[in-house]
Amino acid sequence: MRLTELQKELNSEQLKAVETIDGALLIIAGAGSGKTRVITYRIAWMLEQGIPQSQILALTFTNKAAKEMAGRIKEQTGKKLQNLTVSTFHAFGVRILRSDIVNLGWRENFSIYDETDKTQLIKETGRELGFTADALDAYKIGNLFSNIKTGRYTWQSANDMYRPLYEEYQKGLKLYNAVDFDDLIVLPIKLFSEYPEVLERYRRRYKYIMVDEFQDTSFQQYNLMRMLADKNVAVVGDDDQSIYSWRGANYEN
Numbered sequence: 290m291r292l293t294e295l296q297k298e299l300n301s302e303q304l305k306a307v308e309t310i311d312g313a314l315l316i317i318a319g320a321g322s323g324k325t326r327v328i329t330y331r332i333a334w335m336l337e338q339g340i341p342q343s344q345i346l347a348l349t350f351t352n353k354a355a356k357e358m359a360g361r362i363k364e365q366t367g368k369k370l371q372n373l374t375v376s377t378f379h380a381f382g383v384r385i386l387r388s389d390i391v392n393l394g395w396r397e398n399f400s401i402y403d404e405t406d407k408t409q410l411i412k413e414t415g416r417e418l419g420f421t422a423d424a425l426d427a428y429k430i431g432n433l434f435s436n437i438k439t440g441r442y443t444w445q446s447a448n449d450m451y452r453p454l455y456e457e458y459q460k461g462l463k464l465y466n467a468v469d470f471d472d473l474i475v476l477p478i479k480l481f482s483e484y485p486e487v488l489e490r491y492r493r494r495y496k497y498i499m500v501d502e503f504q505d506t507s508f509q510q511y512n513l514m515r516m517l518a519d520k521n522v523a524v525v526g527d528d529d530q531s532i533y534s535w536r537g538a539n540y541e542n
């Protein structure tokens with residue numbers, strides 16, 4: 290990818306964003322205006338400049354978007370991209386945990402509980418603690434636990450009765466060597482806070498971080514990114530299209 294090629298494929302604003310590799314970059318533009326294109330060309334350009342694949346981390350929100358992005362970069366560079374990390378936040382969390390979760394007391398072959406497994410564990414644990422069927426709306430409790438775990442809610446008199454259940458649920462996960470979906474973001478943050486030398490290893494590796502659809506980052510995802518990012522971080526977003534606001538995404542990040 291040469292400069293003349295870039296100039297053909299990008300408008301002047303896009304080109305400027307692509308060529309700005311060092312330092313922090315916030316790109317805000319409307320729907321369909323070519324934001325994702327900026328990220329893929331920026332990565333292609335970085336590789337062209339000799340930046341090793343292993344130093345680049347591109348994060349997005351759906352597996353489909355991550356796949357598409359990786360595909361576009363491959364097309365543009367014509368290179369095998371074995372060491373490039375283009376991933377969802379959750380898949381990146383899995384990768385971190387598979388390699389370093391032993392520090393937190395799980396084994397590295399942990400399982401990832403889906404909603405069904407989670408509901409099952411809540412019910413099982415609830416029954417053991419003597420909750421009546423009426424008080425055991427596992428779906429509602431699952432949401433509460435998710436909100437507690439990610440810090441959106443705190444324990445209050447209205448939900449405090451579920452606190453012992455939450456603590457047993459957490460113990461149950463660990464006992465079964467399992468993590469739930471929220472743990473995929475929350476546990477890496479815990480790992481990095483408690484083991485700065487582990488964090489340091491990731492910070493040294495990922496020198497260039499990019500996030501697409503930044504308007505959809507939750508506070509926890511933002512925290513994780515903040516911990517990892519040194520100075521070369523570029524985020525791309527559209528402040529008009531936060532589809533995940535109901536899940537705790539915060540465009541003010």
Ligand SMILES: Nc1ncnc2c1ncn2[C@@H]1O[C@H](COP(=O)(O)OP(=O)(O)OP(=O)(O)O)[C@@H](O)[C@H]1O
Nearest residue numbers: 298299300303319320321322323324325326327527
């Ligand atoms: N400078 C350009 N010249 C021609 N086509 C472009 C240019 N920039 C982007 N496009 C095309 O416009 C379409 C939208 O681009 P892209 O997906 O990058 O936008 P986006 O801002 O990320 O969209 P969304 O808001 O849906 O995430 C794509 O088909 C892309 O190839």
Ligand SMILES: [Mg+2]
Nearest residue numbers: 324325326501
């Ligand atoms: Mg896009």
